[in-house]
Amino acid sequence: MQNLDLIENEIKTVIDTCDKLIHQEKFDELVNFYTEDAVLVIKPGMLANGREQIKSAFIKIASYFDNSIKPLEGKMVYLLAGDTVLVLAQTFIEANQSATAQSEFSMERRATYVFRNIDGKWLCAIDNSYGTTLIDEK
Numbered sequence: 001m002q003n004l005d006l007i008e009n010e011i012k013t014v015i016d017t018c019d020k021l022i023h024q025e026k027f028d029e030l031v032n033f034y035t036e037d038a039v040l041v042i043k044p045g046m047l048a049n050g051r052e053q054i055k056s057a058f059i060k061i062a063s064y065f066d067n068s069i070k071p072l073e074g075k076m077v078y079l080l081a082g083d084t085v086l087v088l089a090q091t092f093i094e095a096n097q098s099a100t101a102q103s104e105f106s107m108e109r110r111a112t113y114v115f116r117n118i119d120g121k122w123l124c125a126i127d128n129s130y131g132t133t134l135i136d137e138k
Helices: 004-024 028-034 050-064 096-104 131-137
Strands: 035-045 046-049 072-080 086-094 108-118 121-128
Touching: 004 028, 004 072, 004 086, 004 108, 004 121, 028 035, 028 050, 035 050, 046 050, 108 131
Parallel strands: 035 121
Antiparallel strands: 035 046, 072 086, 086 108, 108 121
């Protein structure tokens, strides 16, 4: 079994890389960090399934935030079970003030991400920046 610190560093690097790719709007590169069957929570009640839908969703999300979105991660907790890791993360969304003012969603979130190790690479299978607040929507 791999060292947990090593796994945490690998996944943190993937998350940081993805955050940069989102900010740079390099969505073709971004989707390579997702599993083929990945799920992205676009907003409560709206999901994107698979790489093509996820790419399309990120293009729309970038537009919604006036092409100024910059995600940042705060504290993270990693829960490892074999080839799967649940990441609980404090996530901050930065964007132009006019874009954040129009958003009905919090710019500070308690995200949940699920990563799977596929062929030696950590890929995101579930990207849920809303975390458990999805329960509040029911």
